Amino acid sequence: MARTLCRIFKGCQSICSLPLMKTRLHPSASVLLRTVCVRRMLTLPFRFSPKAQDFSLPNSSWGAEMRQLYEHYNSQCEEEMKGEEKQDWAWKRVPSYNRTLKHATGGVYLSKIYQSKARFFTRNIKEPGAAFEYVLFVSKDEQKCVCIFQAGHLLEGPQGYVHGGAIATMIDTVTVTHASVLTLLIMTANLNINYRRPIPLGSTVLIDSSLNKTEGRKVLISCKVTSTDGSKLHTEATALFVVSRLLGG
Numbered sequence: 001m002a003r004t005l006c007r008i009f010k011g012c013q014s015i016c017s018l019p020l021m022k023t024r025l026h027p028s029a030s031v032l033l034r035t036v037c038v039r040r041m042l043t044l045p046f047r048f049s050p051k052a053q054d055f056s057l058p059n060s061s062w063g064a065e066m067r068q069l070y071e072h073y074n075s076q077c078e079e080e081m082k083g084e085e086k087q088d089w090a091w092k093r094v095p096s097y098n099r100t101l102k103h104a105t106g107g108v109y110l111s112k113i114y115q116s117k118a119r120f121f122t123r124n125i126k127e128p129g130a131a132f133e134y135v136l137f138v139s140k141d142e143q144k145c146v147c148i149f150q151a152g153h154l155l156e157g158p159q160g161y162v163h164g165g166a167i168a169t170m171i172d173t174v175t176v177t178h179a180s181v182l183t184l185l186i187m188t189a190n191l192n193i194n195y196r197r198p199i200p201l202g203s204t205v206l207i208d209s210s211l212n213k214t215e216g217r218k219v220l221i222s223c224k225v226t227s228t229d230g231s232k233l234h235t236e237a238t239a240l241f242v243v244s245r246l247l248g249g
């Protein structure tokens with residue numbers, strides 16, 4: 001970014017220092033030109049935005065089904081007003097970034113270079129819609145989590161269907177997010193999956209997770225992957241999470 005800024009600055013300087021400009025422009029016009037150049041420079045779309053991108057917001061790759069379901073859950077995320085008092089949210093959308101390590105503290109030592117290159121597995125493919133396109137919502141009582149998942153063409157396993165490992169990844173992601181709402185710093189200890197019906201590539205499915213129980217350091221969660229109308233069961237799973245001693249639990 002510094003190099004880009006430098007180049008734009010040099011460009012501005014060279015425009016304002018052109019002999020033609022010096023001779024023909026009134027000094028106040030030259031100041032105005034510089035101001036315009038600097039303003040333009042500040043509004044240019046930089047390649048490296050300092051703001052983290054939230055990948056769980058709608059993009060052009062989302063199909064109609066994905067959008068409809070997103071609207072359905074997102075509309076329930078609005079604040080409810082009762083009298084003058086603000087009520088709790090019914091659902092919360094979970095933002096999703098691709099740099100989890102950037103904010104990590106303690107636990108594992110990683111070199112600066114390694115940290116700067118690390119990307120969250122499900123959010124590391126740049127082409128929208130090519131792989132894991134999903135958004136997660138958690139319920140206000142924190143006992144339920146729903147994910148709308150659209151499986152892109154890079155997730156193929158059997159011809160025309162989603163790879164079992166990609167489905168497992170999504171189940172792990174949804175259940176770990178659910179468990180993280182209940183308790184921090186957890187690791188997946190056990191994931192038990194039954195694949196009942198293949199998921200067509202490009203289709204949208206619902207991943208529903210429910211809390212079974214918590215027991216000391218253990219959190220048990222069950223999960224179902226269904227068609228969006230709930231009529232077809234694709235996958236079911238149970239997951240065990242343990243608050244990690246390594247992570248400070």
Ligand SMILES: CCCCCCCCCC(=O)SCCNC(=O)CCNC(=O)[C@H](O)C(C)(C)COP(=O)(O)OP(=O)(O)OC[C@H]1O[C@@H](n2cnc3c(N)ncnc32)[C@H](O)[C@@H]1OP(=O)(O)O
Nearest residue numbers: 172173176177180187188189190216218240242243244245
């Ligand atoms: C918010 C979004 C963030 C997204 C992050 C994405 C992350 C996605 C999640 C992952 O993929 S995590 C990566 C995959 N998992 C691992 O690499 C975990 C590797 N294993 C470990 O680190 C440890 O084995 C573990 C922390 C799971 C447990 O080790 P501990 O030494 O802390 O536990 P311990 O052996 O004392 O067992 C505690 C309890 O859990 C039980 N337990 C542990 N592992 C088990 C297991 N595998 N199966 C069944 N029970 C298990 C164990 O029996 C015991 O039960 P009791 O308290 O009733 O006696």
